[in-house]
Amino acid sequence: MNDTAILHRYANPKAFSDLAASITPIAGIIALALFAIGLPWSLIIAPADYQQGDSARIMFVHVPAAWMSMFVYSCLAGCAIATLVWRHLLAEAALRAAAPLGAAFTAVALITGSLWGKPMWGAFWVWDARLTSVLVLFFIYLGIMAIFSALEESGKAGRAAAILTLVGAVNIPIVKFSVDWWSTLHQGSSVFRADGPKMAPEFLYPLLIMALAYMAVFFWMWLIRIRTEILVRRAASLEAAR
Amino acid sequence: MNDFFAMGGYAAYVWPSYIIAVATIAGMAIQTVTAWRRAQERLQALEKDAAQPTSQP
Numbered sequence: 001m002n003d004t005a006i007l008h009r010y011a012n013p014k015a016f017s018d019l020a021a022s023i024t025p026i027a028g029i030i031a032l033a034l035f036a037i038g039l040p041w042s043l044i045i046a047p048a049d050y051q052q053g054d055s056a057r058i059m060f061v062h063v064p065a066a067w068m069s070m071f072v073y074s075c076l077a078g079c080a081i082a083t084l085v086w087r088h089l090l091a092e093a094a095l096r097a098a099a100p101l102g103a104a105f106t107a108v109a110l111i112t113g114s115l116w117g118k119p120m121w122g123a124f125w126v127w128d129a130r131l132t133s134v135l136v137l138f139f140i141y142l143g144i145m146a147i148f149s150a151l152e153e154s155g156k157a158g159r160a161a162a163i164l165t166l167v168g169a170v171n172i173p174i175v176k177f178s179v180d181w182w183s184t185l186h187q188g189s190s191v192f193r194a195d196g197p198k199m200a201p202e203f204l205y206p207l208l209i210m211a212l213a214y215m216a217v218f219f220w221m222w223l224i225r226i227r228t229e230i231l232v233r234r235a236a237s238l239e240a241a242r
Numbered sequence: 243m244n245d246f247f248a249m250g251g252y253a254a255y256v257w258p259s260y261i262i263a264v265a266t267i268a269g270m271a272i273q274t275v276t277a278w279r280r281a282q283e284r285l286q287a288l289e290k291d292a293a294q295p296t297s298q299p
Contacts, residue, residue: 104267
């Protein structure tokens with residue numbers, strides 16, 4: 001079986017639901033375990049930064065949220081392409097299921113960022129390119145959610161949301177490279193760099209644990225939400241048949 | 243212990259950050275599971291309905 005055949009096999013809602021049912025509890029347990037390790041590591045074990053003191057601990061909840069805001073959007077873009085190309089209902093369900101999660105991670109990134117900005121920069125908010133492009137990302141997520149809640153007919157809503165997702169994808173490289181293209185108050189990348197992470201291990205390890213925890217909890221929620229969408233659809237078709 | 247809660251003078255920023263991050267994720271998780279259970283119940287009720295013979299001629 002080639003890759004595409006495997007993809008199409010799991011594009012079947014029943015096959016997907018069965019697979020997801022076995023992965024979901026594993027993802028949930030991994031997420032809980034990683035938070036149980038990552039939170040005490042971030043709050044107690046990791047040292048205070050020599051310049052920023054304990055305010056640097058905000059980084060452990062802020063940076064993973066910011067990474068997720070971009071990662072979830074990439075997942076949305078993938079679903080959007082699948083929705084438009086194959087018009088597959090599962091891709092649309094996945095798009096619909098992930099958008100609120102992406103919005104939530106983006107909100108966490110924005111709020112925790114401004115809580116760090118106040119003591120470190122002296123302001124909760126500055127209109128620099130990084131902060132502004134992430135705020136735009138948040139509004140794009142809200143726009144995608146608004147389309148789904150405004151359009152009743154699912155196929156139409158999915159295609160409209162998919163188009164907005166792909167148009168909004170232009171913003172993703174802007175978010176990523178904003179710190180290089182413009183002189184922003186926001187600092188540049190210190191982990192995903194061509195020359196390797198530029199961060200001391202005592203900060204890097206808890207940061208990566210927290211990032212994996214966010215990732216695991218995202219997949220756990222995403223899988224449940226896609227399965228919920230499948231059930232809602234089945235219920236709607238039963239109701240229509242009555 | 244008080245040192246831990248004081249967060250080196252940054253308590254007013256560190257604790258709200260953690261509380262908001264954890265509460266947002268926990269809130270999404272609760273909403274996700276609630277919606278899943280509700281969808282399961284609704285589908286079960288509909289399937290039960292569909293299985294019963296209709297009384298109409």
